[in-house]
Amino acid sequence: MRVAACGVCHSGAMTEEGLASSCPRVPGHEVAGVVEAVGEGVTQWTPGQRVGVGWFGGADHTCDPCRRGDFISCLNMCITGLTDDGGYADYLVSPADPARRRQCGAGPPSPTPQP
Numbered sequence: 001m002r003v004a005a006c007g008v009c010h011s012g013a014m015t016e017e018g019l020a021s022s023c024p025r026v027p028g029h030e031v032a033g034v035v036e037a038v039g040e041g042v043t044q045w046t047p048g049q050r051v052g053v054g055w056f057g058g059a060d061h062t063c064d065p066c067r068r069g070d071f072i073s074c075l076n077m078c079i080t081g082l083t084d085d086g087g088y089a090d091y092l093v094s095p096a097d098p099a100r101r102r103q104c105g106a107g108p109p110s111p112t113p114q115p
């Protein structure tokens with residue numbers, strides 16, 4: 001997505017200081033913008049749509065909290081701007097469905113659907 005605006009949050013300062021991530025990270029987890037391009041197989045979004053990407057970037061669906069349905073307490077939760085790059089940039093790559101299962105913190109998420 002092409003970023004139009006990104007909220008400012010106190011945890012962005014933590015990211016900038018390297019306190020919230022083990023690697024350099026682009027802060028910003030309240031992102032608004034426009035879809036620039038979509039990955040292969042993505043049908044729910046089209047270029048030109050206005051979109052927002054929030055703080056919650058997904059859960060692993062395997063840990064004890066997730067198995068109880070408590071995804072917000074996931075032990076391996078993905079957080080935009082903390083475990084994945086955020087919106088203090090011109091462009092942001094985001095999963096088409098941020099609630100889907102994925103591994104975070106291992107680089108930018110793939111724009112293509114994953115099993």
Ligand SMILES: [Zn+2]
Nearest residue numbers: 060063066074
């Ligand atoms: Zn979990």
